[in-house]
Amino acid sequence: MKEIRAKRIMFAAPGSHSGKTTVTCGFLEVLKRRGLEPVSFKCGPDYIDPMFHESVLKVPCRNLDTYFAGTEGVRDILAGCGDRYAVVEGAMGIYDGARLDDITGSAYEIAEATKTPIVLVVDGSGMGRTLLSLIRGVLADDTAHLIRGILLNKISEGYYRSLEPVLKQALEELRTGVRLLGCLPKQKEITIESRHLGLKLPGEMEDLYRKIKAAGELLLKCVDIDQLLRIMEEAPVLHREETPVLHRETEPVQNDVPGLKEEDPAFGTGLTLAVARDDAFCFYYRENLELFERYGVRLQYFSPLRDREVPPEADGILLGGGYPELYLKELSENTSMLHSVRSRIAAGTPSLAECGGFMYLHKTIIDAEGVSYPMAGILEGECRFTGHLVRFGYMRLREIHDAGIASDEMYRSLVGMKGHEFHYYDSTVCGDAYVAEKPYKPAEWTCINVGTAGTAGGSGIWGFPHLYYGSKPEFVRSFIRRMREVSDGTVT
Numbered sequence: 001m002k003e004i005r006a007k008r009i010m011f012a013a014p015g016s017h018s019g020k021t022t023v024t025c026g027f028l029e030v031l032k033r034r035g036l037e038p039v040s041f042k043c044g045p046d047y048i049d050p051m052f053h054e055s056v057l058k059v060p061c062r063n064l065d066t067y068f069a070g071t072e073g074v075r076d077i078l079a080g081c082g083d084r085y086a087v088v089e090g091a092m093g094i095y096d097g098a099r100l101d102d103i104t105g106s107a108y109e110i111a112e113a114t115k116t117p118i119v120l121v122v123d124g125s126g127m128g129r130t131l132l133s134l135i136r137g138v139l140a141d142d143t144a145h146l147i148r149g150i151l152l153n154k155i156s157e158g159y160y161r162s163l164e165p166v167l168k169q170a171l172e173e174l175r176t177g178v179r180l181l182g183c184l185p186k187q188k189e190i191t192i193e194s195r196h197l198g199l200k201l202p203g204e205m206e207d208l209y210r211k212i213k214a215a216g217e218l219l220l221k222c223v224d225i226d227q228l229l230r231i232m233e234e235a236p237v238l239h240r241e242e243t244p245v246l247h248r249e250t251e252p253v254q255n256d257v258p259g260l261k262e263e264d265p266a267f268g269t270g271l272t273l274a275v276a277r278d279d280a281f282c283f284y285y286r287e288n289l290e291l292f293e294r295y296g297v298r299l300q301y302f303s304p305l306r307d308r309e310v311p312p313e314a315d316g317i318l319l320g321g322g323y324p325e326l327y328l329k330e331l332s333e334n335t336s337m338l339h340s341v342r343s344r345i346a347a348g349t350p351s352l353a354e355c356g357g358f359m360y361l362h363k364t365i366i367d368a369e370g371v372s373y374p375m376a377g378i379l380e381g382e383c384r385f386t387g388h389l390v391r392f393g394y395m396r397l398r399e400i401h402d403a404g405i406a407s408d409e410m411y412r413s414l415v416g417m418k419g420h421e422f423h424y425y426d427s428t429v430c431g432d433a434y435v436a437e438k439p440y441k442p443a444e445w446t447c448i449n450v451g452t453a454g455t456a457g458g459s460g461i462w463g464f465p466h467l468y469y470g471s472k473p474e475f476v477r478s479f480i481r482r483m484r485e486v487s488d489g490t491v492t
Contacts, residue, residue, distance in 0.1 A: 002079035012090030026215030182223035269296035274314035283321035319357025381429030
């Protein structure tokens, strides 16, 4: 484990929609104004909130997820920012995670594993005396005494002034060291809108920076910023030999591919992975992309919305998740790109397609109004809006279901890969190449379509799961090796 030296803080909340993202972005703006060059992190399998952090910071935001990366992996990711000011945004409620009976996968587990102090963001709208009960209950479960402050959100300054003496007295009686830090008044001009998959994307919101700037100004006016900075600066250095007591042992990363040995770190040099990246396809874990780069692969971004073809130099194609359902007309009318994607994959270019990218490979997508749009047609099936979550939560590819691919090293290397699903569309061809299972629950299903070398579709892996490649880095090495083989013409 690397040493964690960051001056750090986590904004967590009793539940979703409490305003964590607004507070986090506003505070990042304040830190930027003070010239402190902050970095940011997001707990859990989230793509959208990090985009807001990046819109403010103009630097990458990283995910902290103990199910994907393990406890040591999360510590190493946080340690990677050195001694900078690190702001961590929690997920859902502070203790909400993969299970109901403990804190597995929660923001609190990450804070506990990294000794990160927490400021609890509480939505105070519509409550009075009940605020005390809510805060008292959350503090009761803070067994590691990580919560250092309370910030009330969505209440007026006048109401806050009337609550302040009562809340301060209650906090003094409940626990020493927990400070009431102020409030963020409810104002429409700082509201960040949501939709079915979460927050709207930064590019869809008018005057996003104005909203974040306004949130920062409100924090400066109504919140004890100096106390927030002291909390960050007092975060303890976590040394290599220290191992905080956790509620569970993190499941180890699976490394069970026979005959697959570590490669030269630059064995992907000279290869190019074309990565779809625009408003329709934008859900990527930075660690996934960096894993390819670590092996020497060059990433070439392209837009299925605006470009005419897949980059000609591409040796592989990655179609990530996103919101293709919002751009079905534009995607379907870009027939040149549809033909290019179809031709390249059918000719054997290795490809990965996750969730939204998987939808794009269908023959048709049918939207919420029942309108059908032609897509790439690699898969002879349709995707249709269901109006409800089809599948949600963490998953793991437990074993190969399709015996026809069991001898292929690349497909074997995918066994043990972790990921998550979160989609309102369903497919008539979800695939059955692998058996997936939920962690901590007795649930399993088949998923993922594959194209095999030497057949139409080449070497493809296409399905709804969003995969975290760091949980099985052998797969990335195998996929790069397949890119090399196809590029060299050695695949039979």
